[in-house]
Amino acid sequence: MSALQRASRRLVHGHRRLIRNTTQWATALGNPKSxxxxxxxxxxxxxxxxxxxxxxxxxxxxxxxxxVIAAWRSAPKPPTATPAETPAAGPASPRDAIVQWLTDTIGERPGIHLYELYPAMRLLPGMSHHDDTALRGALTELDIPITRAFTIGDVKGRSGIRLADLTTPLPSREDQPLSKGEDAGETPCSTPEDQPESAPSSEGDPVPAV
Known part of the structure; x- marks a missing residue:
């Protein structure tokens, strides 16, 4: 609606209100004589x-x-347009997005093991058909640090992601040692991502294979 149309509508409303107020003033007392x-x-x-x-x-x-002045002043003022809410700023990069998601998923725990993380990642859009190797590759591509053999609660000796590593600035790629992509207990012929991990042992930490 243009400004001229808004002004015309306001004058019409004000004109009608003046007539209505004048009529109400004449009959306000409800007495025929008055x-x-x-x-x-x-x-x-x-x-x-x-x-x-x-x-x-x-x-x-x-x-x-x-x-006209009286009609303009008596017309109801148009509602003040509330400024549109500024949408929350989205993650600056794909890594920021996955870090935020991991932080929310981990919650108040010190971290999350990969055997628990992978099923959660498959619930993300477009990730349902990815196997463990592909999911680990995505984490590596996004520079998400994976720690070997750390404990979360009663589960020990599993590879996973620590919450503290997500908030630590990444070192320069030139300073990072070359990773072989191995997890705790891994042998050259098999990886925990390629086969189901065994249930946590209650007798103590598992002995890594040599």
Missing amino acids: TAARSAVLFGAAYVMFKAIDRTPGVLWLVVAVW
Whole structure:
């Protein structure tokens, strides 16, 4: 709606409100005598105004200007437009997005083991058909540090991601040692991602295979 249309609507609403207020003033007391007296006052004022216009036509413009101003002021003010809420800034990069997701998934724990993380990752959009190797490759590509053999609660000796590593600035790639992509207990022929991990032992930490 243009500004001219909004102004026209406001004047129309104000004009109608002035007429309604004038009518209500005449009948406000609900007494026939008072209504007649007030109506007579209104008709007398109208008669004087028309006589003045007849003698001095320029008065008409003054009357119109006064009526327009009164209508404008009596019209209900348009609702103040509330500024649109600024959308929350999204993650700056894919790594920031996965770090935020991992942080929320870990919660108040010190970290999360890969055997628990992989099923959660497959619930993400487009990740349902990825195997463990592909999921680990995605974490590596996004520079998510994977720690070998650390303990979370009663589960010991499993590879996973520590919460503290997610908030630590990444070292320069030139300073990082070359990773063989192995997890705790891994042999050259098999990886924990390629086969189901065994249930945590209650007798103590598992002995890594040589």
